Amino acid sequence: MAHDTAHAMHPPTATGLDTRKLAIWTFIGSECLFFATLISNYLVYKGKSLVGPLPHETSQCLLHGQMTTCEPIFEIPLVTFGTAVLLFSSFFVVLALNGAQRGNRKQLIGWLSATVVCGLFFIGMQVYEFRHFYHKGLGYTTNLFGSSFYTLTGFHGTHVTIGVIWLATVLVLAIRGKIPAEKSLNLEIAALYWHFVDVVWIVIFPVVYLMR
Amino acid sequence: MALRTPSLRRIDRWVPAVCVTLAVLVLAGCAPEGYPQTTLAPKSDFAELLDQVFRRSFQLATIVFFLVEGVLVWALFRFRGKPGDAEPAQTHGNAMLEVVWTVIPAVILVFIAIPTIQVIFKTAAVPTDNPLVIEVTGHQWWWEFRYPEYNLVTAGDMHVPLGRTVDLRMTTADVVHSFWTPQLAGKRDVFPKRDNRLWFRTETPGVYPGQCAEFCGTQHTRMAFQVVAQDSASFVTWREGLAAVSAPAPGPVDSAAPPPNPLAAQGQQLFTAKGCVGCHAVTAVGAPTMTGPNLAGVGDRTHVAGGWLPNTDENLARWLHNPQAVKVGVLMPNLGLTDVEITALVAYLRSLRAVPAPPAVALTAAGN
Amino acid sequence: MATIAMGHAGAEAAYAEKKGLWSWITTVDHKRIGILYGVSAFLFFLIGGLEALLLRWQLGAPEKTFLSPELYNQLFTMHGTTMIFLGVMPLSAMFFNYFIPLQIGARDVAFPRLNAYSYWVFLFGGLILNASFLFNAAPDMGWFAYANLTSKQYSPGLNVDFWIIGLQILGIASLAAAVNFFVTILNLRAPGMKMMRMPMFVWMSLITQVLLLLAFPIITVALVLLMLDRNFGTHFFVPSGGGDPVLWQHLFWLFGHPEVYILILPAFGVVSEVLPVFSRKPLFGYAAMVFSGCFIAFLGFGVWSHHMFSTGMGPMADTVFSLGTMLIAIPTGVKIFNWIGTVWGGSIQFKTPMYFALGFVAMFIIGGLSGVMHASPPADLQQTDSYFIVAHFHYVLFGGSIFGLTAGAYYWFPKMTGRMLSEALGKVHFWLMFIGFNLTFAPMHILGLNGMPRRVYTYSADMGFGFWNAIETVGSLILGLAFLVFIINILKSLRSGAVAPADPWHGATLEWSIPSPPQEWNFAVEPTVDSRDALWELRRTKGVLPEPARVSGRGIHLPSPSYWPIVTAFGTALTLVGFLMHVTLWVILAGVAITMFGIFSWAFEPADH
Numbered sequence A: 001m002a003h004d005t006a007h008a009m010h011p012p013t014a015t016g017l018d019t020r021k022l023a024i025w026t027f028i029g030s031e032c033l034f035f036a037t038l039i040s041n042y043l044v045y046k047g048k049s050l051v052g053p054l055p056h057e058t059s060q061c062l063l064h065g066q067m068t069t070c071e072p073i074f075e076i077p078l079v080t081f082g083t084a085v086l087l088f089s090s091f092f093v094v095l096a097l098n099g100a101q102r103g104n105r106k107q108l109i110g111w112l113s114a115t116v117v118c119g120l121f122f123i124g125m126q127v128y129e130f131r132h133f134y135h136k137g138l139g140y141t142t143n144l145f146g147s148s149f150y151t152l153t154g155f156h157g158t159h160v161t162i163g164v165i166w167l168a169t170v171l172v173l174a175i176r177g178k179i180p181a182e183k184s185l186n187l188e189i190a191a192l193y194w195h196f197v198d199v200v201w202i203v204i205f206p207v208v209y210l211m212r
Numbered sequence B: 001m002a003l004r005t006p007s008l009r010r011i012d013r014w015v016p017a018v019c020v021t022l023a024v025l026v027l028a029g030c031a032p033e034g035y036p037q038t039t040l041a042p043k044s045d046f047a048e049l050l051d052q053v054f055r056r057s058f059q060l061a062t063i064v065f066f067l068v069e070g071v072l073v074w075a076l077f078r079f080r081g082k083p084g085d086a087e088p089a090q091t092h093g094n095a096m097l098e099v100v101w102t103v104i105p106a107v108i109l110v111f112i113a114i115p116t117i118q119v120i121f122k123t124a125a126v127p128t129d130n131p132l133v134i135e136v137t138g139h140q141w142w143w144e145f146r147y148p149e150y151n152l153v154t155a156g157d158m159h160v161p162l163g164r165t166v167d168l169r170m171t172t173a174d175v176v177h178s179f180w181t182p183q184l185a186g187k188r189d190v191f192p193k194r195d196n197r198l199w200f201r202t203e204t205p206g207v208y209p210g211q212c213a214e215f216c217g218t219q220h221t222r223m224a225f226q227v228v229a230q231d232s233a234s235f236v237t238w239r240e241g242l243a244a245v246s247a248p249a250p251g252p253v254d255s256a257a258p259p260p261n262p263l264a265a266q267g268q269q270l271f272t273a274k275g276c277v278g279c280h281a282v283t284a285v286g287a288p289t290m291t292g293p294n295l296a297g298v299g300d301r302t303h304v305a306g307g308w309l310p311n312t313d314e315n316l317a318r319w320l321h322n323p324q325a326v327k328v329g330v331l332m333p334n335l336g337l338t339d340v341e342i343t344a345l346v347a348y349l350r351s352l353r354a355v356p357a358p359p360a361v362a363l364t365a366a367g368n
Numbered sequence C: 001m002a003t004i005a006m007g008h009a010g011a012e013a014a015y016a017e018k019k020g021l022w023s024w025i026t027t028v029d030h031k032r033i034g035i036l037y038g039v040s041a042f043l044f045f046l047i048g049g050l051e052a053l054l055l056r057w058q059l060g061a062p063e064k065t066f067l068s069p070e071l072y073n074q075l076f077t078m079h080g081t082t083m084i085f086l087g088v089m090p091l092s093a094m095f096f097n098y099f100i101p102l103q104i105g106a107r108d109v110a111f112p113r114l115n116a117y118s119y120w121v122f123l124f125g126g127l128i129l130n131a132s133f134l135f136n137a138a139p140d141m142g143w144f145a146y147a148n149l150t151s152k153q154y155s156p157g158l159n160v161d162f163w164i165i166g167l168q169i170l171g172i173a174s175l176a177a178a179v180n181f182f183v184t185i186l187n188l189r190a191p192g193m194k195m196m197r198m199p200m201f202v203w204m205s206l207i208t209q210v211l212l213l214l215a216f217p218i219i220t221v222a223l224v225l226l227m228l229d230r231n232f233g234t235h236f237f238v239p240s241g242g243g244d245p246v247l248w249q250h251l252f253w254l255f256g257h258p259e260v261y262i263l264i265l266p267a268f269g270v271v272s273e274v275l276p277v278f279s280r281k282p283l284f285g286y287a288a289m290v291f292s293g294c295f296i297a298f299l300g301f302g303v304w305s306h307h308m309f310s311t312g313m314g315p316m317a318d319t320v321f322s323l324g325t326m327l328i329a330i331p332t333g334v335k336i337f338n339w340i341g342t343v344w345g346g347s348i349q350f351k352t353p354m355y356f357a358l359g360f361v362a363m364f365i366i367g368g369l370s371g372v373m374h375a376s377p378p379a380d381l382q383q384t385d386s387y388f389i390v391a392h393f394h395y396v397l398f399g400g401s402i403f404g405l406t407a408g409a410y411y412w413f414p415k416m417t418g419r420m421l422s423e424a425l426g427k428v429h430f431w432l433m434f435i436g437f438n439l440t441f442a443p444m445h446i447l448g449l450n451g452m453p454r455r456v457y458t459y460s461a462d463m464g465f466g467f468w469n470a471i472e473t474v475g476s477l478i479l480g481l482a483f484l485v486f487i488i489n490i491l492k493s494l495r496s497g498a499v500a501p502a503d504p505w506h507g508a509t510l511e512w513s514i515p516s517p518p519q520e521w522n523f524a525v526e527p528t529v530d531s532r533d534a535l536w537e538l539r540r541t542k543g544v545l546p547e548p549a550r551v552s553g554r555g556i557h558l559p560s561p562s563y564w565p566i567v568t569a570f571g572t573a574l575t576l577v578g579f580l581m582h583v584t585l586w587v588i589l590a591g592v593a594i595t596m597f598g599i600f601s602w603a604f605e606p607a608d609h
Helices: A019-044 A076-101 A105-135 A144-175 A181-210 B006-028 B045-078 B095-124 B232-244 B262-273 B313-321 B339-351 C004-016 C021-025 C030-059 C069-104 C112-135 C159-187 C200-232 C245-279 C286-302 C315-343 C352-374 C377-383 C387-417 C423-449 C466-496 C534-542 C564-577 C585-604
Strands: A059-063 A066-070 B132-139 B142-147 B152-155 B157-161 B166-172 B177-180 B188-190 B196-200 B206-212 B224-230
Touching (some): A019 A144, A019 A181, A019 C159, A076 A105, A076 A144, A105 A144, A105 A181, A144 A181, A144 C200, B045 B196, B045 C315, B045 C352, B095 C377, B132 B157, B132 B177, B132 B188, B152 B157, B152 B232, B157 B232, B166 B177, B166 B188, B224 B232, B262 B339, B313 B339, C030 C069, C030 C112, C030 C387, C030 C466, C069 C112, C069 C159, C069 C200, C069 C387, C112 C159, C112 C564, C159 C200, C200 C245, C200 C286, C245 C387, C315 C352, C352 C377, C352 C387, C352 C423, C377 C387, C377 C423, C387 C466, C423 C466, C564 C585
Parallel strands (some): B132 B166, B157 B224
Antiparallel strands (some): B132 B142, B166 B196, B206 B224
């Protein structure tokens, strides 16, 4: 992608870091607070729901218009698999970046495609999970757990989606031959964002899914 | 660049003098007399503790103010530039000074911090001296007071006995409010589904005004109350009188005490007929919380309409005529009452006294 | 070669190629964006001032009915919201934009189009927020909008929604700008300008950007949760569903307290520039000023609950936040003493910028002292939510930020416009503002201590509040007059003020080494720096410097203008507006589509076109 001024790319910078790389790190730093607030909100309301379904315990919840006993709603194996897929995708994008930096077009395109596919898989898993929860009685407004869970993971999922679109755009550019070695920074910046999205999930997964 | 004209030079000289004079006048105007709701004349043990910490910090702040501003103003005179001045010494700093003016403020702060922490913990301790528990509930835009010990509920005026600790358990029926009666206590916010606590004991009789201190909607301004601090005998008279005020609702005929005059009797009938009973109870004993304030004892309350409108017949009539015109946004609708109906209702409400008293005397919010 | 007369004609020539509305809409020049911020912010500030005058007129005597309760509540809410988000912050942004690149010796900010985007998003946000008046639904629940008054049940109208959406849009503008300036300051400094050689204004601005980056995400989440409660049926702050209104207070003040440092630090920076220049000696204790600024910012994240002392958090929490708050007083005091140390031993030049800078110090001392008094919960239980607090924050925000920013305006006006402001009118402005300000806000200390709560549209005659309220109203009128004088000064000086040389004040920093106003590329030759107060140092070694020449600019590469920033900004604003009106999906989708189209076009726009 063609970016701003020559100033940002060529002259030596006062810190020695590329300006766009510094910018994405800055943005990531700010986003950490965003997710920290959402995670705090989840933790503050953990255990405070007035009705079920609940993540790790059976509870009384409203299902098909009747109060019934509901099972704990999390499906840990599925989410664990999705987590692994996301983690691998970070590894794949590193390989893609390596290919870009060495001018190896095939390596770049191959691994970047794998990254995008993993991202799409993760989103698909989340969509499936949300629909599954909804059918088991956990709507968005059902209880504090539902509200804070869907808000937190929903925003994370939105960030994943934006990352997938971004990486897919770089992939299209790569296929068109527009990511030679000198322009590998374009992928590196997208990859940094992708790693961040992954790291946030690495915090969400144990805090939300595993912690009781 | 415009030259400094002689007239401007004069401005630069007398304006600062005027400012200083004004500042002195302002400080002199701090006197608490004439302010019924002042924080500077504590009348309870709790308020006294808060006041001590305040005075300490105010004194230190005043000293620091005069010192630092004084040095600044002195520097402006001493080092004012004159044409032809040589370049002054290009001092970059002084490490020792930095240390000094870091440590000295820290020391001054210790003198505020210590009494602060002491009072925080002292005022957080739960009272153990057989306090009188009063359950306070904020509503948009009036205050409700419930006395579990006597199974009584009232609104607007909170009567408390002298010499006995009052233990307030406070909540709200709707949004966040704040209970503030400055001469007796600092503020405490009230939250839904939660009890906040506040206690105080006063030895000085009086009627102490208070106001809601957390913005709570359109009529936050008109959400006031009075704390009526009375000696034990008067307090007993009041609460026993309040308990005796009974309901107009139909029941066993002999349990309904008829009001003293025919106009009030008419008002009593209208009270039911016009639907007032739907929102207002007229018995204080064991009455539930309703949409509107409990009206048992309203006859001799200091204020009505959320603790702010002086309780005169004229004001009551205005209120009944159209509450929206008096306090726009209140939940009480305009009932479309005729003047005749209003006169009767006012007489009825006036008859709902907790304490039978000579009619000429009206309680005022004198503060002391 | 360049005389002042030639410089003036050159100023016209330099901008001759970039005239007209379209050149302003597509500008990516930090100086023009700075002027856009400045003009917009000043207009919003005047609106906020008018709101204040209306409030003061209502409060001038007991039981006045000039304003209805509903209108009063809208006006006091909008006054606070406007002054903070549409007044002080963008006025600071004007100076960030114009002077950070100049002071660090750069040609522009790191991301010029992102810079333009920030401005347009800010403008749209401010317009949308004020558009609420047209619907008679201006925010009316106080500028910190406590739950659960803000729930749909107790605030059914659009008032709260306008506030949420307006602030959300403004937050995006602030975040984008913060990334930009943070990276600019770190990466685009001229060779030799180490961090500890940067002008103090740049340091304070850097710390402000860090605060923005860390604090705004918190309010973003809080606003999202509130919006979800109101429009999507969640119960984050609704007690009937298990929600806790106190959580709103925590989230808001976790943002809100750093926000007040965001509001004051730029003024700290400006004053730290003006005092040395007009004392003719360097800033006293440069390193102490840097470290105290960093310490204040860091600690500022740990004291938020001092806004909540009356909520009953318990003695431990009260103690911790009280001590933290008192601790912040120490580095703040260090700054005040260093400012005094700067003028001490100097040769003080009493020009208008200096008047305002000194006024800042004098007024901020008062605001700081009343702040220390609130730091003690027992005292604060009487002071919070009373006019004593209103006095405190006006002393720090008006006596502090506004006086400081006004000093900056007088100081930097010659550089931005090539004209000098009238010293005579400037002095009149100062004294009117100083007297009017103190007359308006000093008595509020008295009223607060004597029991007048805040946010009340009137008070009874028997409360005793009438006298000082009347004085305050008179004071507010004098303040209005002061700003009228300021506007007259600006307009008159733009038209016929004395032509400004490059360096009218004998300044210490790099912006004074280039013509007034600067040419588009700022520096004909990139400066090299080898000390603090670079320009003073240069004069010490090279003697008197000639008036800088205006050059042709051939061969200097500059970023091209672009309309994608305003298009993308429009998409952003549209997306959020979709959440305003009963959550209209097609508006949201249209906004998202325009935003994405804008981003892609921006990203693929060739660098030169």
